Structures are given as C-alpha cells and as structure tokens.
Amino acid sequence: MTHKRASVKRPPTPVADQVHAHSSQQLTLQEIINIKLIESGEKERLKELLRERLIECGWRDEMKALCRAFTRRKGRNNVTVDDLVHVITPKGRASVPDSVKAELLQSIRSFLASAI
Amino acid sequence: MSSKINRHHYHHRFNAQIFPPPCPHLAEFRARNGSKPFRALQDCLRAKSPGGRAAIRRDPSEVPRCGACGESARPRLYACVACAAISCHAPPGPSHAAVHATSMPPGHEIAVDVDRAELFCCACRDQIYDRDFDAAVVLSQITTLNSATIQSTKPENLRKRRRVDYRPWSPDLRDRVLMESGSSPLDYGSDMPRGLRGLNNLGNTCFMNSVLQALLHTPPLRNYFLSDRHNRYYCKQKNGVTNTNADGKRNACTGDGNGEKNARLCLACDMDAMFSAVFSGDRRPYSPAKFLYSWWQHASNLASYEQQDAHEFFISMLDGIHEKVEKDLRKPHNQGHGDCCIAHRVFSGILRSDVMCMACGFTSTTYDPCVDISLDLESHHGGSAKSASTKTHHSCNGEADSINSGQNCGISTLMGCLDRFTRPERLGADQKFFCQQCQVRQESLKQMSIRKLPLVSCFHIKRFEHSSIRKMSRKIDRYLQFPFSLDMTPYLSSSILRSRFGNRIFPFDGDEPDASNEMSSEFELFAVVTHTGKLDAGHYVTYLRLSNQWYKCDDAWVTQVNENIVRAAQGYMIFYVQKMFYYKPSENQVAS
Ligand SMILES: [Zn+2]
Ligand SMILES: [Zn+2]
Ligand SMILES: [Zn+2]
Ligand SMILES: [Zn+2]
Ligand SMILES: [Zn+2]
Ligand SMILES: [Zn+2]
Numbered sequence: 001m002t003h004k005r006a007s008v009k010r011p012p013t014p015v016a017d018q019v020h021a022h023s024s025q026q027l028t029l030q031e032i033i034n035i036k037l038i039e040s041g042e043k044e045r046l047k048e049l050l051r052e053r054l055i056e057c058g059w060r061d062e063m064k065a066l067c068r069a070f071t072r073r074k075g076r077n078n079v080t081v082d083d084l085v086h087v088i089t090p091k092g093r094a095s096v097p098d099s100v101k102a103e104l105l106q107s108i109r110s111f112l113a114s115a116i
Numbered sequence: 117m118s119s120k121i122n123r124h125h126y127h128h129r130f131n132a133q134i135f136p137p138p139c140p141h142l143a144e145f146r147a148r149n150g151s152k153p154f155r156a157l158q159d160c161l162r163a164k165s166p167g168g169r170a171a172i173r174r175d176p177s178e179v180p181r182c183g184a185c186g187e188s189a190r191p192r193l194y195a196c197v198a199c200a201a202i203s204c205h206a207p208p209g210p211s212h213a214a215v216h217a218t219s220m221p222p223g224h225e226i227a228v229d230v231d232r233a234e235l236f237c238c239a240c241r242d243q244i245y246d247r248d249f250d251a252a253v254v255l256s257q258i259t260t261l262n263s264a265t266i267q268s269t270k271p272e273n274l275r276k277r278r279r280v281d282y283r284p285w286s287p288d289l290r291d292r293v294l295m296e297s298g299s300s301p302l303d304y305g306s307d308m309p310r311g312l313r314g315l316n317n318l319g320n321t322c323f324m325n326s327v328l329q330a331l332l333h334t335p336p337l338r339n340y341f342l343s344d345r346h347n348r349y350y351c352k353q354k355n356g357v358t359n360t361n362a363d364g365k366r367n368a369c370t371g372d373g374n375g376e377k378n379a380r381l382c383l384a385c386d387m388d389a390m391f392s393a394v395f396s397g398d399r400r401p402y403s404p405a406k407f408l409y410s411w412w413q414h415a416s417n418l419a420s421y422e423q424q425d426a427h428e429f430f431i432s433m434l435d436g437i438h439e440k441v442e443k444d445l446r447k448p449h450n451q452g453h454g455d456c457c458i459a460h461r462v463f464s465g466i467l468r469s470d471v472m473c474m475a476c477g478f479t480s481t482t483y484d485p486c487v488d489i490s491l492d493l494e495s496h497h498g499g500s501a502k503s504a505s506t507k508t509h510h511s512c513n514g515e516a517d518s519i520n521s522g523q524n525c526g527i528s529t530l531m532g533c534l535d536r537f538t539r540p541e542r543l544g545a546d547q548k549f550f551c552q553q554c555q556v557r558q559e560s561l562k563q564m565s566i567r568k569l570p571l572v573s574c575f576h577i578k579r580f581e582h583s584s585i586r587k588m589s590r591k592i593d594r595y596l597q598f599p600f601s602l603d604m605t606p607y608l609s610s611s612i613l614r615s616r617f618g619n620r621i622f623p624f625d626g627d628e629p630d631a632s633n634e635m636s637s638e639f640e641l642f643a644v645v646t647h648t649g650k651l652d653a654g655h656y657v658t659y660l661r662l663s664n665q666w667y668k669c670d671d672a673w674v675t676q677v678n679e680n681i682v683r684a685a686q687g688y689m690i691f692y693v694q695k696m697f698y699y700k701p702s703e704n705q706v707a708s
Contacts, residue, residue, distance in 0.1 A: 034189045038179045055535070080242035082207050 032113065042111050046104065053100045063092055131311070139240045139621075141225040145197070146246075148223060152270045154249045161233060161256035163477075167631070169618065170233040170253045174200070180230045190221045194227035194236055196220075201229065205238070217244045222416035234618060245646070249622035257617060264471060287343070295343065309662040310466050313394045314401035314672035322671055323426040326656035327406060327433070329669040330643035331387075332394055333660050334551035335697040336462045336571050341391040346458065348385035355382075384458065386410045401672035411436060426645055426656050427488075427689055434459040434487055463487040465570035469610045470472040471549055472561045474542075478553035483567055488574035491533040493687055528692065530575065530598040538565050538607045565612035569604055569636055571697060579647065591651045597683075598641065598690050600661075605637040647688040659685060 027035075037043040054060050070087055071079050133410040138146070147151050160172045172195050173180070180195070181188035190204040194213045199220070203212035217225045217238035225239040235244045235252050247633040273488035287295060313330060316323040331337055340346070386407040393402050411429075414436040456464065458473045467486050540563040543549065548557035577596055582589045605611055612618065642660045658669045659682045 031188065037181050038188070039177065080240065081236070082241040086207060 036115055038109070040111075040115065042115075046107060046111075049107065050100070050104055053103065056098070057097050057100065058094075059095060059097070059100075062095065063088055066091060138246070139237050139242070139244055141237050141239050142235075142244050142246065144224060145226045152248075154246075154252055156195065156200070157195075157228060157249075158252050158256070160195075161253060163257045168233075170257050172230040172233055182212050184215065185210065192492045193230045194238065195230050196224050196227045197228055197235075198224045203227070203238075205236075207241070211238075214241070218469060220310055232618060245619070254617050254620060296377050304442070308399075308667075308674070308676075309665070311395045311396075311666060312660070312662070312669075312674050313399060314669065314674050316401045317401040317671040318403060318405060320424065320654040321404075323424050323429055324404070324408060324411070325671055326388070326645045326658040326669070327426050327430045327689070328407070329658040329660060330645055330691050332391065333643060333662065334462065334572055334691065335642070335693050337458065338391070340393060340458050340462075341388055346384045346388050347525070348382075348388040351382055351385050351388075360452075381406075381410055381413055382440045383410055383414060383433060384440060387437070390594075414439075424652070425580070426647070430574070430576075430689065431487065434463060460485075460487070462571050463574060465566060466568040468565045468567040469562045471543075472563075473551040473554060474550075474559045474561060476551065476553050476558075478551050480549075480552070486577050487570075488577055489534075489537065490576045491530075491535070491537055492578050493528060493594050493596060493672060528594060528596045530596060530602070533575075533577070533596070534604075534607050538563065538612055563612065563616075565609040566604065567609045568695070569638075571694050573602075573604070573639055573692045575692075577688055577690065579686075579688055580651065589651055591647075591654075593686065595684075596687055598644070598687055600679075602639045602641070602692050603637055608637065636694045636696065638695040640695050640698035641690065642686060642693050642698060643689075643691040643692075644682060644687045645689040646685045648686065656688070 037046070061079075066088055067084050070084065074083070137143075157172065160174050161170055162173050163170050176598050179188055180193050180202050180374055182190065182193060183201045184203060187204050190206050192205045193202055194205055195202050195214075196216060201224075203216045205211045205213040213227055215234075217227075226244070227236050227238050228234065228249075229236055235246055235249055236242070237244045239697045282333060315328060317325065367408050390402070390404055390407055411433055415432050438457045440457075464485050464487055467484050467489075468481060469484065470479050470481050540561050543560045543562050545559060547560075549560045550556070551558045551560070575598075579594075580589060581592065640661075642661045646657050646659065648657070649655055655670075659677065660667045661668060661682075666677050666679050666682050668675050668681070
C-alpha cells in the first residue's frame with residue numbers, strides 16, 4: 001500500500017508503534033484465541049458455517065424482512081447501513097436459534113481443544 | 117477499467133433497483149485520484165480459497181487490527197483507501213473509522229471493509245458502490261492463484277437445436293379488431309369459470325387427465341389456443357399442400373397408409389380440438405380419446421417411456437408438440453424464424469451450471485435449456501440433489517441414499533428445495549471433473565442457477581425413487597409446503613453470482629439481471645398435480661386455481677374446494693405462471 005505521506009499531516013506510523021507495544025505486553029486470553037482463530041483460517045470456516053445455518057433456519061430472511069420494513073418506513077434515501085445495523089442488531093442477536101449457538105460453541109470448543 | 121466517471125454507471129439497474137449517485141466524498145475522492153483510484157488496493161485483495169470471498173490483507177497472514185485501539189475482534193474493520201490505516205467501527209460503540217475520517221484532512225472518508233472487500237464512507241456512515249472497485253474485486257476472486265479464467269459458452273453457441281427465445285404475443289389493433297368481429301364472448305350463465313370440464317378416465321389415464329387439466333388452464337397456452345394460433349383445420353390443410361409440393365404428386369388429403377398417418381399426427385392439433393371442446397360451454401365430461409391415441413403413437417417411439425407417470429407424460433407430450441413444429445419449421449417458408457414451438461415458448465427456461473476446480477479456481481460454465489425443474493424432497497447428504505429434464509432425456513439420479521430421518525428444521529418447503537438446488541455442491545473424489553487448466557481430474561464445486569425463467573415454471577417433486585442398484589422403487593409421502601406466490605429472484609444466476617461475489621456493481625459474465633428476468637421473477641401458483649396412494653396403484657388429481665378460487669379435477673368430477681385442502685395436498689407437479697400472465701380480476705370479466 002502506498003503511503004502518501006506528503007499529503008498526510010499525521011501519518012499513522014506512531015499509532016502502529018503504539019499497537020505493537022500494546023500487543024507484546026497485555027494480550028488477553030480472548031485476544032490470543034481470536035488471533036489463533038484468524039491465523040488458522042478457522043474463523044472463516046466458522047463464519048461460513050454460521051452463515052449457512054442462519055440461512056437454513058430462516059434467520060436471514062427474517063432480518064431481510066425487518067430491514068425492508070424499516071427502509072420502507074423511513075424512505076429509501078434516508079437510511080444508512082449504520083442505521084440498519086443499529087435497529088437490527090438487538091433483534092438479530094436475540095433471534096439466533098439456540099441450536100445454532102450450541103453447534104457453534106461446540107465447534108469453537110473442539111478447535112480450542114486441538115489448538116491449545 | 118474505465119478512466120472517467122460515467123454517471124450512467126451509478127444509475128445502473130441492479131435487480132430492479134437503481135443505485136443512488138455516489139456520496140460527495142466518493143465523487144471527490146475519484147476526482148482527486150485520477151484514472152485508477154483503487155490501484156493501491158488491488159495488491160491487497162485476496163480471496164481466501166479459489167472462488168472464496170475477497171478480503172483485504174497487506175500480506176496473506178496479516179491479522180488486521182484497529183490502529184487506534186488495537187482491537188482485532190471487532191465485527192467491522194475498515195482500511196482507509198487513502199493511507200491504509202485500519203480502524204474499527206462498532207456503532208453505537210466506538211468508531212475509530214469515523215475519528216480517522218474527521219481527524220485527517222479531506223480524502224480519508226472512503227474505507228474498505230477488510231473482511232468483505234466492500235466500500236464504506238465513514239463520513240456518511242453508509243455503504244457505497246463503485247463500478248471500478250467492484251470490477252477489481254471480482255477480477256481478484258476469479259483469478260486467485262494460477263490466474264484462472266472463467267470460460268463460458270453462451271447458450272446460443274451451445275445448443276442450436278432448441279431455441280428458447282420467448283416472444284410474448286399480444287394482439288395489435290388489427291388483431292383485436294379481427295378477434296372482436298370474428299368471435300363472440302363465451303357465456304355460461306353458471307358460477308363455474310369457463311373451461312372447467314371433467315375428463316373421462318379411459319382406463320388408468322388419470323396420469324394424463326391430471327396433466328391435461330393443468331395444461332388446459334396454463335394461461336399462455338390457453339391464450340395461444342383460444343386465439344386460434346394453431347388451427348387444426350389450417351394445420352391439416354397446410355401439411356397436405358406441402359406434401360403435394362414436395363413430391364409433385366398428390367398423396368395427402370385422401371391418401372392412406374403410413375405416410376398419411378404420420379402427416380396427420382399433430383399433438384398441437386389435438387390440443388386445439390380439446391381446447392375447443394373444453395371451452396365450448398358443454399359441462400359434460402369430455403373424453404380425450406383422440407388425444408390419447410395420437411400421443412400413444414408418438415410415445416410408442418420412445419424407448420424408455422414409463423407409463424402412468426404424470427411427469428413422464430408431461431415431458432413426452434411437450435416433446436411431441438415440439439417435434440411436429442420443428443418438422444414444419446424446416447420447410448423453407450418458415451425458416452429463419454427464431455421461435456420454437458408453443459410448448460417451449462411457454463415452458464422452456466435456461467439453467468446455468470458452474471463447475472469450479474477446487475485446486476485452481478478455474479470455472480467452466482454451461483447453459484442448458486430445460487422444461488421443468490426436478491427437485492429432491494429429501495436432504496441428501498453428499499449425493500447429487502438435482503436434475504432438470506432437457507429434451508427427452510430425463511436424468512433420474514437414482515441411487516439416492518436411504519431417507520435421513522434427521523431432516524433439518526421441520527417441514528420441507530418448495531423454497532427450501534430451490535435453495536438446495538442452487539446451493540454450491542461439492543463434487544467429491546468419485547465425481548472428479550477434468551480441469552482444463554490443471555489438465556487433470558480435480559475435485560470441484562458445482563452450482564446451479566436459473567439463467568432465464570420460463571413463462572410457466574413446472575416443479576417436479578421427486579416422490580418416486582428408482583434405485584437401479586437395489587432394483588426397486590418407492591414413493592416418498594413427505595409433505596411439502598408450497599407458496600401461492602413465489603419470487604424466483606434468489607435463484608436467478610444474477611443473484612447467485614452476486615452472493616458469490618458480494619454486493620457489487622459488475623456485469624457478471626453476461627449474467628447481469630436482464631430486464632425480462634427482473635420484470636418476471638414473480639410467479640403465481642395455478643395448478644397442482646397430486647398423487648395419492650401407492651407407487652403403482654395410486655391416483656392423480658389436479659387442483660386448479662381460477663379467479664382465485666380452487667377447483668379439484670378428479671377425472672370426470674370437478675368440484676370447488678377450500679384452499680386449505682390444496683395447501684395440505686401432496687404436490688407432485690407444481691405449476692407457477694409469471695404474475696403478469698395471471699389475471700386475477702380479468703378472469704371474472706366477460707369480454708364485451
Ligand atoms: Zn478502534
Ligand atoms: Zn486515512
Ligand atoms: Zn460520503
Ligand atoms: Zn397441427
Ligand atoms: Zn420446441
Ligand atoms: Zn484446476
């Protein structure tokens with residue numbers, strides 16, 4: 001990626017350094033797990049699995065319908081993605097079937113058992 | 117990539133939606149960055165697996181994290197397209213992406229989602245679309261690894277044999293005047309809609325009667341025959357004349373023997389006769405004996421014809437109509453006519469099949485015409501779950517595994533079947549395909565989608581399983597829910613490709629949603645052929661929807677029924693017509 005430093009008053013470099021310091025010292029267990037999940041490609045697989053399950057059980061269609069309804073109410077040009085995320089997230093979280101959560105949890109557990 | 121911003125691009129139609137113009141920040145960004153504003157990003161675009169989703173990574177093993185807070189687990193991380201800084205965005209929580217956009221000089225508003233490779237404006241807090249960017253993403257997805265290419269054969273090149281160009285016909289002024297002067301309105305003075313007439317059972321012929329009832333009330337087919345577009349007297353005369361011309365001798369009209377018999381065999385003529393009889397107003401059950409006889413002559417030529425199956429009958433009778441017309445089309449005065457027979461103009465659609473090499477991403481695309489879609493009722497694990505009948509060849513991938521009792525999510529639905537039909541399916545080690553790029557047999561991913569919707573969609577539910585290994589057949593009595601209105605948009609090639617590549621503005625390999633599909637992806641149910649009873653001792657009954665009222669056609673008996681009875685019925689062939697052909701209100705009107 002080319003950095004156009006000439007036009008940038010505050011280049012991102014110092015921020016990057018800060019991150020480096022941060023990551024070497026105080027990585028929580030959760031962060032370590034997250035990094036392992038990403039590096040192994042497991043996170044992507046889990047996401048794909050989740051995506052598939054949510055489609056199968058109709059969750060996605062339900063969310064789509066909610067988004068449509070919201071967009072229709074507010075007018076197509078007055079809705080941003082952030083608005084949608086804001087309205088849908090609580091409902092979306094609450095309506096994920098327990099069976100899907102259980103399956104995903106099981107997959108994460110077995111990954112952890114094999115990785116750590 | 118085009119070098120100038122073409123305003124038209126932004127008003128590109130996409131699945132019946134018109135994109136809004138770019139936000140001022142994107143317009144500004146493009147104006148400032150010349151011809152290739154996303155050039156720097158291009159090197160960071162990575163698809164995780166061949167054909168997988170595109171993501172943004174500076175190097176393949178990078179774990180992206182927010183430059184401000186170090187967080188890597190946030191659901192949305194954005195890379196600034198001006199300086200590559202990665203920021204988190206977790207509304208209503210912190211948004212370092214928004215902070216980045218405002219704390220930097222103008223030009224740092226546009227960012228790209230690192231996991232989805234989609235553009236976002238951090239100032240507008242909204243998704244934005246750019247044709248050049250999308251083209252770059254799709255290109256990177258297609259060319260993962262060995263710079264694979266999508267190779268495709270356009271339908272026109274592949275099969276010249278069957279043309280499937282629809283030319284919806286509507287009468288022009290002259291036609292209208294002719295029709296009005298030459299016909300009188302049908303008048304029944306009864307509460308039953310016109311054309312409802314029982315068909316006598318001629319000895320185990322309910323398989324035929326059930327399909328005929330559906331065809332007699334297939335709106336575009338009915339319109340065709342009732343507007344006299346295949347006139348049996350004219351057809352007969354025309355064929356007689358041509359025969360005379362061909363061999364210079366008279367042998368048509370009064371001649372006897374085989375030659376004459378074949379010349380007379382025209383299923384469309386028999387359909388024409390049947391339409392006349394059924395819509396005559398006479399309510400006594402009609403005996404389609406002449407039709408049965410003609411069809412029998414046609415079908416006796418078919419080697420693998422399986423009697424008593426309504427679906428097989430449907431396929432063979434469409435072929436019968438087609439063959440006759442094709443023969444006629446070879447005559448000089450009809451050549452160069454793009455249209456196929458009425459059967460195919462009504463029922464033919466085009467399926468698209470993509471087979472992608474799992475090793476290199478090379479994708480081979482083929483297009484096949486089909487007259488119906490055969491759907492599996494069970495959720496097989498692994499086995500091929502799809503087949504569409506093309507021409508007489510009707511593939512029946514038998515060896516279906518025993519029923520998996522642990523079906524997912526309860527009731528089977530038609531939409532569920534269609535989802536499975538269009539879902540990418542991994543062809544395992546036993547079904548390797550030859551990859552032109554790797555030059556060896558490889559495992560592959562196969563995905564079906566609908567390139568072109570027919571005017572009338574017939575879904576054949578595979579309730580009869582024939583196992584060639586176990587030398588046995590069985591019937592699946594599972595309930596299948598079907599909607600009265602069906603939107604086919606999710607199963608179109610344009611939608612399938614869009615979900616493969618994400619939300620992009622890009623003409624996918626010529627499978628841009630074309631206007632005809634956009635207009636016509638909404639369908640209405642009008643006929644359900646059901647089968648009850650055992651495999652070989654069953655009975656076919658058809659439910660018809662006319663003027664939004666349901667009628668049960670059980671051979672000679674026609675009765676009005678409640679729609680709940682239809683919903684509960686075991687659908688074997690389910691017929692939908694494009695909504696614009698399903699005239700709910702006009703069904704009641706008597707032409708005046
Ligand atoms: Zn942050
Ligand atoms: Zn920036
Ligand atoms: Zn903006
Ligand atoms: Zn004819
Ligand atoms: Zn044809
Ligand atoms: Zn290959």
